[in-house]
Amino acid sequence: MLAVLPIAAMILLLGIGYAVLGLSAEVLMLVSAAVAAVIAVYLGYTWDEIMDSIVEKLSKTMPAIFILIIVGFLIGTWMIGGTIPMMVYYGLKIINPSFLVVTAFLVTAIVSVCTGTSWGSAGTIGVALMGIASGLGAPLPVVAGAVVSGAYFGDKMSPLSDTTNLAPIAAGSKLYDHIGHMFWTTGPGFVICCIVYTAVGMNLDGLSGSTPEKVTAILDTLQQIFSFNPLVLLPIIIVLYGSVRKKPTIPVMLVSSTVAMFNGVVFQGFRLTDCFNVGGFRLDMIRTEGFDAANLIPDIPTLLQRGGMLSMLSTVLIAFCAYGFAGTLAVTGSLDIVLDRIMKSVKSTFGLVFSTVVSCITAVFVTSNGQLSILIPGEMFHSTYIKRGLEPRNLSRTLEDAATVIEPITPWTAAGVYMATTLGVPTLSYLPWACLNYTGIIFALIWAATGIGIMKIEKGSENYGEYVALNREEGIDVEADGQTAG
Numbered sequence: 223m224l225a226v227l228p229i230a231a232m233i234l235l236l237g238i239g240y241a242v243l244g245l246s247a248e249v250l251m252l253v254s255a256a257v258a259a260v261i262a263v264y265l266g267y268t269w270d271e272i273m274d275s276i277v278e279k280l281s282k283t284m285p286a287i288f289i290l291i292i293v294g295f296l297i298g299t300w301m302i303g304g305t306i307p308m309m310v311y312y313g314l315k316i317i318n319p320s321f322l323v324v325t326a327f328l329v330t331a332i333v334s335v336c337t338g339t340s341w342g343s344a345g346t347i348g349v350a351l352m353g354i355a356s357g358l359g360a361p362l363p364v365v366a367g368a369v370v371s372g373a374y375f376g377d378k379m380s381p382l383s384d385t386t387n388l389a390p391i392a393a394g395s396k397l398y399d400h401i402g403h404m405f406w407t408t409g410p411g412f413v414i415c416c417i418v419y420t421a422v423g424m425n426l427d428g429l430s431g432s433t434p435e436k437v438t439a440i441l442d443t444l445q446q447i448f449s450f451n452p453l454v455l456l457p458i459i460i461v462l463y464g465s466v467r468k469k470p471t472i473p474v475m476l477v478s479s480t481v482a483m484f485n486g487v488v489f490q491g492f493r494l495t496d497c498f499n500v501g502g503f504r505l506d507m508i509r510t511e512g513f514d515a516a517n518l519i520p521d522i523p524t525l526l527q528r529g530g531m532l533s534m535l536s537t538v539l540i541a542f543c544a545y546g547f548a549g550t551l552a553v554t555g556s557l558d559i560v561l562d563r564i565m566k567s568v569k570s571t572f573g574l575v576f577s578t579v580v581s582c583i584t585a586v587f588v589t590s591n592g593q594l595s596i597l598i599p600g601e602m603f604h605s606t607y608i609k610r611g612l613e614p615r616n617l618s619r620t621l622e623d624a625a626t627v628i629e630p631i632t633p634w635t636a637a638g639v640y641m642a643t644t645l646g647v648p649t650l651s652y653l654p655w656a657c658l659n660y661t662g663i664i665f666a667l668i669w670a671a672t673g674i675g676i677m678k679i680e681k682g683s684e685n686y687g688e689y690v691a692l693n694r695e696e697g698i699d700v701e702a703d704g705q706t707a708g
Contacts, residue, residue: 224261224264224265224554224556226556227257227261227556228254228257228258228261228547228550228551228556229551229556231254231257231258232251232254232257232547232598235250235253235254236250236251236254236591236594240591247540247543247591247594248539248540248543249543251540251543251544251546251547251594252543252546252547254547255543255546255547255549255550258547258550258551258553258554258556259272259550261554261556262550262553262554265554267553267554271553272549272550272553275549275550275552275553276545276546276549276550277549278549278552279545279546279548279549279552280542280545280546280549282394283391283541283545285472287391287538287541287542288472289387289397289471289472289475290384290387290388290534290537290538290541291531291534291538292472292475292476292479292531293338293381293382293383293384293387293475293534294502294529294530294531294532294533294534295475295479295500295529295530295531296382296475296478296479296482296529297337297338297382297502297528297529297530297533298499298501298502298503298528298529298530298531298533299457299478299479299482299483299486299497299529300336300457300458300478300479300482300529301502301503301526301528301529302482302483302486302490302492302496302497302503302507303454303457303481303482303483303484303485303486303489303490304448304449304450304454304485304486304489304490305336305454305455305457305458305482305485306333306336306337307444307447307448307450307526308448308450308454308455309332309333309336309455309458310333310336310347310440310444310525311441311444311445311448311450314329314347314437314440314441315441316329317329317351317354317437320423320424321420321423321424322354322355322360322365322423322426323360323364323365323368323419323420323422323423323426324368324415324416324419324420324423325423326348326351326355326365326368326369326372326419327368327369327371327372327375327415327416327419328372328416329347329351329372330343330344330347330348330351330368330369330371330372330373330375330376331371331372331373331375331376331412332372332376333347333372333376334372334373334374334375334376334377334380335375335376335379335380336376336380336382336458337376337380337382337528338376338377338380338381338382338383338384338386339376339377339382339383339528340373340374340376340377340383340630340637341373341637341640343372343373343376344369344370344373344640344641344644344645345521345524345640345644347369347525348369348370348373348644348645349436349521349644349645351365351369352365352366352369352645352646352647354437360426361426362645362646362647363647363651363652363654363655364419364422364652364655366641366645366646366647366651366652366655367652367653367654367655367656367657368415368419368655369645370630370631370641370645370652370656370659371415371655371656371657371658371659372658373630374626374627374630374656374658374659375408375411375412375415375658377626377627378404378408378622378626378627378662379401379404379408381397381398381401381461381471381475384534384537384593385592385593385596385622385625385626386400386401386622388537388541388593388596388597389596389600389618389619389621389622389626390614390615390618391541391597391600392596392597392599392600392601392604392617392618392621393600393603393604393607393614393615393617393618393621394604394608394614394617394685395613395614395615395617395618396471396615397471398464398471399613399615400615400618400619403615403616403618403619403675403677404619404622404623406619406665406669406674406675407619407623407661407662407665407666407669407675408623408658408662410661410665411657411658411661411662411665412658414657414658414661415657415658415661418657419657436519436521439518439519439521439522440519440521440522440525443518443522446510446512446513447490447508447510447513447526448490449489449490449491451489453485453489454485454489456481456485457478457479457481457482457485458478460474460477460478460481461474461475461478464478483497483498491509491510492507492509493507499530500530500531500532501530501532501533502527502528502529502530502532502533503526503527503528503529503530504527505518505523505526505527537593540593540594540597541593541597544593544594544597544598544601545597545601548597548601571610571612571670571673571676572667572670572671574603574606574607574610574612574670575616575620575666575667575670576667576670577603578599578603578617578620578621578624579620579623579624579663579666579667581598581599581602581603582595582596582599582620582621582624582625582628583624583625583628585598585599585625586625586628586629586632586635587632591629591635592625592626592629592635592637595625595628595629596621596622596625596626599621599625600617600618600621603617604617605692608679608685608688608689608692609689609692609693609696611678611679611689612676612677612678612679613677613678613679613683613685614685615677616676616677619666620666622662623662623663623665623666624662624663624666627658627659627660627662628659628660628663630649630656630659631649631652631653631656631659631660632649633648633649633650
């Protein structure tokens with residue numbers, strides 16, 4: 223009973239306090255940690271032992287949290303260097319009425335990958351695309367579904383996304399290993415989206431070829447502010463190269479940021495002090511002759527004013543609070559007790575992945591918060607995946623497949639409400655067309671059942687020592703018994 227109490231308190235506090243009353247998730251996590259601490263003290267643990275456990279949890283996540291802060295800086299430099307504006311500009315230029323739906327998906331996906339923000343992509347390019355759809359007479363739920371799919375493709379796959387960084391933090395995997403492993407589930411979903419959206423778009427009759435004034439205004443403003451040339455895209459190439467070659471994440475991002483700052487000073491005419499602004503890119507940095515920010519349509523400030531290290535502080539804060547709770551819970555072993563009882567009925571990799579999916583979806587439904595829905599199940603299942611001989615990247619991939627992309631197709635979550643309000647289409651209306659947001663779960667379960675795309679812990683790998691130690695605690699010597707991981 224005592225093992226379940228802090229977890230039940232956390233679910234109750236977040237389910238009512240955050241989802242219903244709109245209270246701060248960070249404070250509610252601290253209250254949940256306080257409940258867990260009271261139980262730990264009751265069971266005879268000291269305050270020093272509780273603090274040591276919290277510090278241990280946080281120390282393991284500090285490198286990844288530092289990456290989050292660097293990501294904020296990277297976004298700001300990519301904006302000031304013209305990298306993100308150039309991608310947005312040419313993305314909007316390629317729209318063809320006959321391929322409107324698939325273009326909406328691809329353009330939003332490109333922008334989301336480059337910016338790392340699904341909300342920002344949907345709220346800017348997505349809104350512009352909905353305006354185009356309205357002007358062309360296209361079915362709005364279909365286009366909205368394509369926009370949401372594209373926005374969350376980037377939210378899953380971009381190294382700039384907070385959830386893409388949080389998932390490996392929670393699971394204990396590495397950023398680029400996590401992104402590469404997600405191609406197993408997100409890749410097929412991407413192909414399906416392209417096929418579905420192309421087929422639907424080709425069968426839409428009577429579309430006109432006019433371009434809405436909003437899109438024209440965005441294009442004109444971007445061209446007025448920024449100077450585009452191939453070197454402006456070099457920061458993206460650096461990050462892609464680092465990803466493919468599996469170079470250390472932080473140095474790659476810092477090199478990319480340095481090049482972007484060079485572009486900002488040399489090609490865009492910004493000051494060096496602007497490039498070092500921790501608050502990200504702001505319109506008051508623009509000194510182009512004849513430019514007046516007061517005359518801009520609201521979509522342009524929303525699109526451009528982003529990035530900076532300060533932009534990541536809210537994500538870092540919720541991670542600290544969540545791991546404060548996890549560290550307090552770890553003192554008494556409450557999570558292990560609850561999880562052991564759940565896992566007694568789980569005998570296969572499919573059962574483990576299915577349990578993870580159910581836990582993530584439940585967390586989304588209860589907390590209405592995608593970040594918590596990644597952090598909490600990630601902490602719950604980390605040791606279990608290792609013990610079963612499965613690389614943590616399997617867990618981090620499943621966290622994104624079942625949490626990140628489920629939030630915007632759930633009507634009562636903040637993401638669901640935001641997408642519906644921003645795009646002007648009810649959540650349940652665009653849900654069937656947001657193909658990428660549920661194909662990930664389908665392929666996650668298919669691969670778990672078949673063993674395809676499931677990475678197992680091999681002897682000599684980084685997680686092999688933990689795999690051996692966890693099984694040894696259960697009285698199983700995997701090396702002496704000759705057992706293979708998984």
